[in-house]
Amino acid sequence: MYECLYALTEKQRKIVCKMGFGKILSLKIDTIPGKLAHFVVDQFDPNTMEIKFGRIAIKVDEEAIHQLLGLPNSGFDLTAVTPPKENTALGKAYKKSHDNKFTIKAKKIVEKISFGEDKEGLMFKLDFIFLFVNTMVECHINGLCKAGIVDLLNEDMDFSKINWCKYIVHIIKRCKKVWVPRDLSSYFRGALTILTLLYVDSVTCKGINEERTCSALEYWTSQRLQLREDMEIEQGGFGRGDFRGLFVTEESSDSEPSEATNSENTESEETGPGLTDPSSLEVFAITE
Numbered sequence: 238m239y240e241c242l243y244a245l246t247e248k249q250r251k252i253v254c255k256m257g258f259g260k261i262l263s264l265k266i267d268t269i270p271g272k273l274a275h276f277v278v279d280q281f282d283p284n285t286m287e288i289k290f291g292r293i294a295i296k297v298d299e300e301a302i303h304q305l306l307g308l309p310n311s312g313f314d315l316t317a318v319t320p321p322k323e324n325t326a327l328g329k330a331y332k333k334s335h336d337n338k339f340t341i342k343a344k345k346i347v348e349k350i351s352f353g354e355d356k357e358g359l360m361f362k363l364d365f366i367f368l369f370v371n372t373m374v375e376c377h378i379n380g381l382c383k384a385g386i387v388d389l390l391n392e393d394m395d396f397s398k399i400n401w402c403k404y405i406v407h408i409i410k411r412c413k414k415v416w417v418p419r420d421l422s423s424y425f426r427g428a429l430t431i432l433t434l435l436y437v438d439s440v441t442c443k444g445i446n447e448e449r450t451c452s453a454l455e456y457w458t459s460q461r462l463q464l465r466e467d468m469e470i471e472q473g474g475f476g477r478g479d480f481r482g483l484f485v486t487e488e489s490s491d492s493e494p495s496e497a498t499n500s501e502n503t504e505s506e507e508t509g510p511g512l513t514d515p516s517s518l519e520v521f522a523i524t525e
Contacts, residue, residue, distance in 0.1 A: 347368070409428050
């Protein structure tokens with residue numbers, strides 16, 4: 238997802254903002270440290286929808302997702318749509334734009350967004366949503382993406398009027414319920430980046446981001462998450478900080494992050510692990 242955001246043109250960024258995904262443009266994460274990820278997922282309770290440890294309980298609900306990502310938390314309910322047994326007309330058209338393939342590599346989506354014929358129309362919008370869902374919400378092994386999300390949409394929809402937060406919460410819960418901890422053959426395919434950001438921004442850690450001045454998406458990078466993991470381990474283990482909640486800004490989901498935000502602290506990202514392979518994000522067996 239990070240590579241896609243990095244490559245968007247100015248016109249494409251404005252379209253993404255109008256779709257309600259403007260805050261996502263601040264994302265600067267392409268990998269999640271394994272030990273930190275394992276702790277967060279292991280402590281997440283899909284029954285109460287909370288990341289719970291000690292006396293702390295971090296809510297994983299629609300409001301939390303909205304505060305973190307800025308996505309719409311009202312509007313059309315995708316979870317109420319029954320997935321069709323066959324591809325819809327829009328689904329067929331979308332698959333045709335990808336040589337009628339049922340599964341598509343995330344890297345191919347990024348290439349199509351950057352170099353395809355439809356860089357600003359409906360297919361671009363579907364490509365962006367498709368990539369977001371398949372890398373940030375529900376992922377699959379070997380970087381393969383499935384077109385199921387497209388069959389829940391139609392070409393007349395205003396994508397900014399969809400309750401994306403409710404959809405994300407629904408998928409997170411489903412993915413945790415089928416994950417088997419400490420089983421190397423069981424992969425957590427859920428919203429790992431989202432859960433990790435909810436944790437690191439809601440719980441303090443001495444020595445890093447103690448005085449917050451910007452949102453989680455603006456501050457946290459892959460390198461800073463690795464530093465956070467190292468510091469928590471050095472300080473005795475995960476979950477020893479104090480609860481403080483998410484840093485909330487008034488930034489609208491249809492506004493673009495400032496130039497300062499986009500360029501802040503990205504000088505080391507180009508050498509970050511997995512940058513050239515968007516399929517590396519999210520999907521792996523989480524081990525201790």
